[in-house]
Amino acid sequence: MVTISDIAKSLGITPSTVSRALSGSERVKESTRKAVEETAEKMGYERNEAASSLRKGRSKVVGIVVPRINREFFSNVIGGAESVLDEHGYSALICQSHENTLDEIKALKTLRSNRVSGVLISHAISSTNGEHILENIAPEAILVQFDRVFSSLPGPKIISDNFHGAYEGTRHLIEQGYKKIGIIAGFMTSEAYAARLNGYKQALSDMGMEIDEDIIFYGSIVQKGGYEAGKIALDRGCDAIFSTGDYTALGALQAARERGLRVPEDFGVVGTADERFSALITPSLSSMAQHPYEMGRRAAQAFITSLKPGAKVGEIVVPMELIKRESSSRIQ
Amino acid sequence: MVTISDIAKSLGITPSTVSRALSGSERVKESTRKAVEETAEKMGYERNEAASSLRKGRSKVVGIVVPRINREFFSNVIGGAESVLDEHGYSALICQSHENTLDEIKALKTLRSNRVSGVLISHAISSTNGEHILENIAPEAILVQFDRVFSSLPGPKIISDNFHGAYEGTRHLIEQGYKKIGIIAGFMTSEAYAARLNGYKQALSDMGMEIDEDIIFYGSIVQKGGYEAGKIALDRGCDAIFSTGDYTALGALQAARERGLRVPEDFGVVGTADERFSALITPSLSSMAQHPYEMGRRAAQAFITSLKPGAKVGEIVVPMELIKRESSSRIQ
DNA sequence: CGCGAAAGTACAAACGATTGCACCAAAAAA
């Protein structure tokens, strides 16, 4: 492996100059910089990131902590983030929290051990506040939160416009003539879900409809939970469901099918996240799309921007988009 | 940040002993090791990975190179690999090749710069041989290939049992009474796809059926390609398709639906990969499941095993599993 | 022509962990 000393020797200068030349000028003569760059190229030099990290106290690596990497949403976020990080010479170290605060802490410790320059995180559902994040992140690392954020923590936050998304989804159902619209609301420990519930409520009241706590279903965010909620919703006379997830929406569709209801004629459903299957099932599922790839890019960009001292990125809200499909379209 | 010197001072011993104590005994007294471990814990010590990497010449990091992270299959492989690596104190550095050899080389260089201990890779479809991999991987890094492998390269290889998978899938269609079965075969640059085609052919000839080159469709591995292939297959009198991917299978289903054919009564389809949507669509899609999570675990385990000098892992074949669903089940 | 400023480089000390070698003690063998 060729080092900067090798380059220095070969040019009759010192490693310090080579280092400076390679890290963007500063105070090196244009001609020496060129010479250094050329010989570096010629000799096949590749910076030893470990040495650099040790000396500088932080590495050209950004940690990404997600509940699970093999979820459509998160893998797309990571994909987007990686593309931006790559452009700027950073790599991504991926950790999973498995929706578990202890694993989340462990991940943060790993990242601190690796002296990462930044942490992009979407917290585990079991984490009810961000204390443990602050405690286990290196003080010099830049913290960027996305999707599931704690507004109490400092730093950039990239979130979906959950409030307006849910608002639009609910309004769409109302406009389609559904009269009693329930919601599968998720966990209120997450600000994202809380905002969606608020959007739903606001839409109802703006359109002159009543808010009925009996058809607000908290908890489960998996298909089975949606199925259970769907059955109860039907028992209580709902003719539509706004769901804060597509898997739960799928469960609700299943419940409706079991009762022999026609979708969308008798029962309407709008989900959230626009999972890949949503366009493919029959009937196809209307959904509030979240643009995870874009969110990943934004998160990485927020990190890059925050590297410049003084630069501050606040909250970035990425709009959600209603994808109208069969499950909610009874009026053409 | 507390260092081993801090621990040493606090115990009145030297950093060398602390280092040895922390890295599994070797030659330290049991009592001192305990003392070291306790004070390390008490002082909140966390190893500086950068320093360790610099000194040792390699880091506690494994690079994972995949075409795209936001594909169901790969994100699951990564999830599996990460879970094993984590157990052994390794982290995963993720790079995407975007199915592009140049990006693949760039990724390998990044990993070399980071002095990773190993590289887990599934090569880009545009890479026709593994020369560039050998050239750009650090000589001391352990190379593990999975799914898409070059058998010409050394080191462990984790592959699906593509031959038998395709064999089973095709046989299943034959057993269901389909008489003219085409195949959407993919690109022959990939050994995985070539093996699947062979399995298909073998099944046909074993069951006394003719192999007809006119209903073997090479190329495209996306939905649209499957749709086009499906239309031609129907024109040529096929009553079933074995597809080497689920997206292409989906396209074939679409073609059948357009012709007003009933599935599975008039036309049978078996896909490959068991994408998440496959169970959810109507009719549900039969598919050869690949167990990506398991493959990821195996790949990581192969890396861990290979760390021990002398230990050699060869080729590991993970069986594929036929998931029978509606699209191919006309006999109960 | 001389002096100060500016520009360009060199020196050397870090960063924190690891490890070959030397060393000392205590235990075992002679």
Next chain:
DNA sequence: TTTTTTGGTGCAATCGTTTGTACTTTCGCG
């Protein structure tokens, strides 16, 4: 008792890069 072995530690160099400080040029200007 002396010698050898072995079990534990300490010493000090090293990994490759970065960066504060000091030094040498070169140049401009009075």
